[in-house]
Amino acid sequence: MSYLFPPPAVVAVPVAGQEDMFPVHRIYCVGRNYEDHAREMGFSGREPPFFFLKPADALVVVPAGQTVDIPYPSLTRSLHHEIELVVAIGKGGANIPAAQALSHVWGYAVGLDMTRRDLQNEMKKQGRPWCIGKAFDHSAPMGPILPVANAGPIEEATLALHVNGTLRQSSPISKLIWNVAETIEHLSSAWTLQPGDLIFTGTPQGVADVVPGDLLEGTITGLDTLSVRIRSTPA
Template sequence: MSEFVISAPAQPSVAVAGSSARFPVRRVFCVGRNYAAHAREMGSDPSREPPFFFTKPADAVVPASGTVPYPPMTADLHHEVEMVVALGAGGAEVAPEQALGLVWGYGVGLDLTRRDLQAVAKDAGRPWDMAKGFDASAPCSALRPVADVGHPGQGRIWLEVNGQLKQEGDLNEMIWGVAEVISYLSRFVTLQAGDLIYSGTPSGVAALQPGDRLRGGVDGVGEFELVIGTR
């Protein structure tokens, strides 16, 4: 058996509701502009063009609880609440009617975004990596298995900041449903057990300040509460 030349990094993982077991994270895929109202607020036409994806490092996933740090190199950190899809099996070229069979469970997460860095990257035609893939940029609630929650196709998704409702929508407003997202993504990469998919955010994204208290959820899936730390 080969030895590593340095200590191997810890395996990123997510809590499982009601269990001491944890879900190991392999890769994190995020769907861009998957709610029509959010696409409009970001200046796009919400047609059913093929979905697009970006990624975050596996260790960007942290608990959606306690204090989440305000990241460096930004003055415009935005919240984006999303339903998280956790895959328990993988495949390539997965048919839509088979896609939900890959899902282990669901959770609720945040796609935190350094919007000012994203704007600069867009204007310069550069990648978004540093705007999306920074440390602690993907808080996630405890996951709940399909046996407990089924496959949510409708239900309220929402986020409050300091007690004020900022984002609200319904899962049935997704331009591309979970099965379609999995199927389309599997044309580009071979999906594997441990992959997480952040499925898109409704409208209402806005800037966060240090000390802000966030509470969000997806009806029938879960809720989270956290505080944004100091700069």
């Protein structure tokens, strides 16, 4: 069989300490999954989880020990950072109970859910989908995936984001409203999860604007640091 034009390359993420790559199927994101961030965005309580997607080619793969530039996106004047734990799914399934969910996890990584906040807020006001605020090019930088066996108890880890050396976001992962297992249970009731799926699990409070020239450094205990720099949009 021939194609009318070359098919896109497989999107894949490096695995810490291995030559093999993790091929990506879909990117799921959990909204407002830390109470302090929910309050920051004008909500409160343990509302049922909700999800949105980013295209796989929105990923920006950041190798360990490197800083990768990402462009300041078009159409926005309010680009926000959201530091997140990323869960990599290694075994698929539907209607996965929370008690079995962690057996479907292959590994963990540090990710950023970059957000055109002004566009997202305008879509919310109009009652329209806000893909334009979340699912744009270069909106999902992430670092190498660490296999579960090497990661330790992720619920005891802390995630943090520094911008130009100043702490912007920090929280124990234990403060997730819906923990990793519960998130997988809910998510797999709506979609059949596949090997290669990534789940961005939500961000704590402290989201704020970044501008060209800013250096963002995201960390989670035990995982490789994620380092990206915002550059001006090409002319």
